[in-house]
Amino acid sequence: MQFLPELTLLGASLAIFVVSLGKSGAAAVKNIALGLGAAVFAATLISYCQEGSLFFGAYKVDLFSQVFKTLIAGAMLVVLLFGQKLRGIEKNVHPEYYLFLFVSVLGLMMLVSSVELISIFVALELSSFAVYIMVPMRSDSGKIHIQMEAGIKYLLFGVTATGFMLFGMSYMYGLTGSTQLSVVVEKLSMMYSQPAAVIAVCMVLAGFFYKLAIFPFHFWVPDVYEGASNETTAFIASVPKLAAVAMLIRIIGMINGEGQLIINILMVCAVLSMFYGNLSALVQTDVKRMLGFSGIAHAGFVLLGILTFQISGYANSIYYIIGYVVMNLACFTVICSVSENGENVQIDDFSGLHKRSPLLALTLVVGLFALAGIPPFVGFMGKFMLLTGALKEGYLLLVILAAINTGIAIYYYLSVVRVTFCSDPEDRSVIPGNLTAGATSVVLMLIIVAMGVAPQRFISFAETAVKSMM
Amino acid sequence: MDQLLINPDYPYILSTLIFLPMLGALLLLFVKSEYFARLWALGITTLTALISIWLLKAFDTSTAKYQFVEQYSWVKSLNIQYVVGVDGISILLIMLTTLIMPLCVLASWTYIKTRVQPFMICLLVMETAMLGVFMALDFVLFYILWEAMLIPMYLLIGIWGGPRKVYASIKFFLYTLAGSIMLLVGIIWLYMTNDYSFFIPDMMWQNYSTTAQVLLFLAFFLAFAIKVPMFPFHTWLPAAHVEAPTAGSVILASVLLKMGTYGFLRFALPITPEATTILMPYVLWLSIAGIIYGGFTALAQHDMKKLIAYSSVGHMGFVTLGIFVLNVQGVEGAILQMVNHGITTGALFLCVGMIYERTHSRELKSAAGVGQYMPVFVTFLAFFSLSSFGFPGTNSFVGEFMILAGTFKKDIPLAMAAIPGAVLAAAYMLRMLQKIVWGGTDNPDQSWLTDLNMREIVILTPFLFFVFWIGLGPQPFIDLMHTSVTGLLDTFNAHQGQAVAAVEIITH
Numbered sequence: 001m002q003f004l005p006e007l008t009l010l011g012a013s014l015a016i017f018v019v020s021l022g023k024s025g026a027a028a029v030k031n032i033a034l035g036l037g038a039a040v041f042a043a044t045l046i047s048y049c050q051e052g053s054l055f056f057g058a059y060k061v062d063l064f065s066q067v068f069k070t071l072i073a074g075a076m077l078v079v080l081l082f083g084q085k086l087r088g089i090e091k092n093v094h095p096e097y098y099l100f101l102f103v104s105v106l107g108l109m110m111l112v113s114s115v116e117l118i119s120i121f122v123a124l125e126l127s128s129f130a131v132y133i134m135v136p137m138r139s140d141s142g143k144i145h146i147q148m149e150a151g152i153k154y155l156l157f158g159v160t161a162t163g164f165m166l167f168g169m170s171y172m173y174g175l176t177g178s179t180q181l182s183v184v185v186e187k188l189s190m191m192y193s194q195p196a197a198v199i200a201v202c203m204v205l206a207g208f209f210y211k212l213a214i215f216p217f218h219f220w221v222p223d224v225y226e227g228a229s230n231e232t233t234a235f236i237a238s239v240p241k242l243a244a245v246a247m248l249i250r251i252i253g254m255i256n257g258e259g260q261l262i263i264n265i266l267m268v269c270a271v272l273s274m275f276y277g278n279l280s281a282l283v284q285t286d287v288k289r290m291l292g293f294s295g296i297a298h299a300g301f302v303l304l305g306i307l308t309f310q311i312s313g314y315a316n317s318i319y320y321i322i323g324y325v326v327m328n329l330a331c332f333t334v335i336c337s338v339s340e341n342g343e344n345v346q347i348d349d350f351s352g353l354h355k356r357s358p359l360l361a362l363t364l365v366v367g368l369f370a371l372a373g374i375p376p377f378v379g380f381m382g383k384f385m386l387l388t389g390a391l392k393e394g395y396l397l398l399v400i401l402a403a404i405n406t407g408i409a410i411y412y413y414l415s416v417v418r419v420t421f422c423s424d425p426e427d428r429s430v431i432p433g434n435l436t437a438g439a440t441s442v443v444l445m446l447i448i449v450a451m452g453v454a455p456q457r458f459i460s461f462a463e464t465a466v467k468s469m470m
Numbered sequence: 471m472d473q474l475l476i477n478p479d480y481p482y483i484l485s486t487l488i489f490l491p492m493l494g495a496l497l498l499l500f501v502k503s504e505y506f507a508r509l510w511a512l513g514i515t516t517l518t519a520l521i522s523i524w525l526l527k528a529f530d531t532s533t534a535k536y537q538f539v540e541q542y543s544w545v546k547s548l549n550i551q552y553v554v555g556v557d558g559i560s561i562l563l564i565m566l567t568t569l570i571m572p573l574c575v576l577a578s579w580t581y582i583k584t585r586v587q588p589f590m591i592c593l594l595v596m597e598t599a600m601l602g603v604f605m606a607l608d609f610v611l612f613y614i615l616w617e618a619m620l621i622p623m624y625l626l627i628g629i630w631g632g633p634r635k636v637y638a639s640i641k642f643f644l645y646t647l648a649g650s651i652m653l654l655v656g657i658i659w660l661y662m663t664n665d666y667s668f669f670i671p672d673m674m675w676q677n678y679s680t681t682a683q684v685l686l687f688l689a690f691f692l693a694f695a696i697k698v699p700m701f702p703f704h705t706w707l708p709a710a711h712v713e714a715p716t717a718g719s720v721i722l723a724s725v726l727l728k729m730g731t732y733g734f735l736r737f738a739l740p741i742t743p744e745a746t747t748i749l750m751p752y753v754l755w756l757s758i759a760g761i762i763y764g765g766f767t768a769l770a771q772h773d774m775k776k777l778i779a780y781s782s783v784g785h786m787g788f789v790t791l792g793i794f795v796l797n798v799q800g801v802e803g804a805i806l807q808m809v810n811h812g813i814t815t816g817a818l819f820l821c822v823g824m825i826y827e828r829t830h831s832r833e834l835k836s837a838a839g840v841g842q843y844m845p846v847f848v849t850f851l852a853f854f855s856l857s858s859f860g861f862p863g864t865n866s867f868v869g870e871f872m873i874l875a876g877t878f879k880k881d882i883p884l885a886m887a888a889i890p891g892a893v894l895a896a897a898y899m900l901r902m903l904q905k906i907v908w909g910g911t912d913n914p915d916q917s918w919l920t921d922l923n924m925r926e927i928v929i930l931t932p933f934l935f936f937v938f939w940i941g942l943g944p945q946p947f948i949d950l951m952h953t954s955v956t957g958l959l960d961t962f963n964a965h966q967g968q969a970v971a972a973v974e975i976i977t978h
Binding site: 312369374375376380385388391400410411414415417421422423455459460463 | 617620621659
């Protein structure tokens, strides 16, 4: 039972693999994938309250990991639902695409449960390699090979980050003589006066910084977001970030406030991510690119909670990343619906969306205002709590810089809203109603509002989860 | 908690006021008929107005405490509460809001032709947010509603606005939002310092250090001065006013601008008294600059809406002047003038909207000489214009008189500097009135214009009623706020006394 979600995913991958050998129609493949996705989500719910340790202590099942597994499965299901047409992927590789999607999610689920360096590495690589292949699977209608460039960039930067991480792990092992995270961290905590320990921790963090797209490891974001198909980008922008935050909290949570140097490094990364992301997003015309840069800025905000080294801070970060994923998915629901043949969506393509599809326009506005951090949506509550937590620890300057960043960010979100509501559709066609996309967007909007208006339940829940891990 | 008064006879009355429009907006989502949407919005806003009259009747003018308080825990981990209450400073503004909203719905009856349901939803959500801002006693609740209000207002301007709506709406949104970001940091700082509480009355009169007070005051000032708007933060206002639909202009002028001055009274004075005293001269002279600048700019306008927008800058300058002279006449005059400005300027925007519906132009030139064909309309316009420059017998006269009396008490050169503003107001208002009523020899042909219909007369009559009521018998209005204002200023002066004494002890 403890391993049920992973087993279900593995089974799902195998089932899809079998399907890929035959010649099933696209509709059948889609239905099978949706059914399997729902089954995985159900499996995470069933094994929700499990606790235990597997594989000689390398694999820990606790409330923390199960919460994240549920979230990952839920986010995956949403991506499958609104991206079910897979407009950006060649028809004949649909089964393979789903196969890699499931494998990547499997890697992420294993990642959130791993408490040993080698298994962390294996799980991370499993999830990354699947995505490296998903990126160039985009159909190349324009023959510009933009997806190839994106794939190569994603791979090269990813491998580099992994290299850093492995190097850091070797230091950790060398310093402590163990690969068990609990042992490593405990022994390291006495060594933070030594540069080797600091370097080791920073290098290991680099791997997760890469997944979360935090400042010096963000370079892949804009090109990959632009080059990958809309559905793939929706996946990359949401699901792996959940796992990355989980791992950051797991590792940093064990450091437990030792090592001022690491706090300072995290602070610098957070501030640079925010400024870099927001300032670059200001000038984008491609919606996915813009969301990519905004994602970098949001990742900086997430760090704001983590670097407080408090349980409440971690809980705020979890709350924020969940909110971010929901808001982001809401925006991608709209992108995938607006893009008729899987092409990239420019900001101008939203022109007059409120006439072409009022529901999608409303979803986009709610999603963007939430991302911008305007009450009463989840984005505001999340930012507010992160700022409060950081100020509690006395980081006044950091809080002011972050607040300035919310001001900068408003502009580019607002300019998309402007196009959606204030310009004419010209000759752009009405977007046909789609029941699943409509239902998905309504549910996402409700979550955005509910989390923003009644955050208490979510926060205390996140705190319980964090405590279960400590 | 001794500042709070719970009236058990009226449970949930404030929450009803806040959430009734919201509920109405939610139900409107499922309405298909445009006619029904209009009727429904009118019904909901009228019901809210009636409930607020009931609230007014039960309001106790003998206490400076917050009344009708409701208090619930909202976010436990951060100690955020849902607390609402009313005192003498906010009651008039709440009444202004609830009474003006049904008239806004009526004014949009034929003005808004496309997408009526979303428009009415925006209006109703606005009402919820505005009432909430005036009632909130928890700083986070206040901030959330303060910011959330921007979304419906943005959409009102951005979708139903004039030709340059895109520019105007973005400028409005960015300006106001950027201004209030530091307010958020200030709120969090206050929360830390006050034992992790966002409860506004707890934050007042706490003797923070001078540096902290000055910084806090600056954060408050940036947020509120942009909202007022004070010179030189006023540039968003003409753009927003000109492009907004009539109902949007009325809400902007009558209610939104008051939030800035309300913020000064509710937060800046009680939370940062020392900084208020230190920075008061600068604010006062900025107010004077606003009065003069607004007057001169209004004098040069050819666009009627712009003219009224700039006149707002001048009038709001009087309000901030009254607040920061920090004596009873000044502050009471300022609050009264907030209401007056809401009534008069709101009515003037409605008048311009009525002309615009007929001629589709806001140009003064194209409205020249309508007096011959629209006698009822120009009668209304004449009274509102007279009121706007403070003609004796009208509401603004009382307000401006009290403010100037307070200013003379404080500082004679300052008061002398404000006088030209009053003269300028007369100049630009009479210029507009003269053009519209008589025009010149080259008037465009206006003979096809029809005079006001019954609905329009019904909209304007309440405004005229209040113009004269406040003009001739202002005492009931002043009684409403008197206890709260004197309470506020007494505590303020006591704290000033302490601070001065402390400084003297240190220096000797």
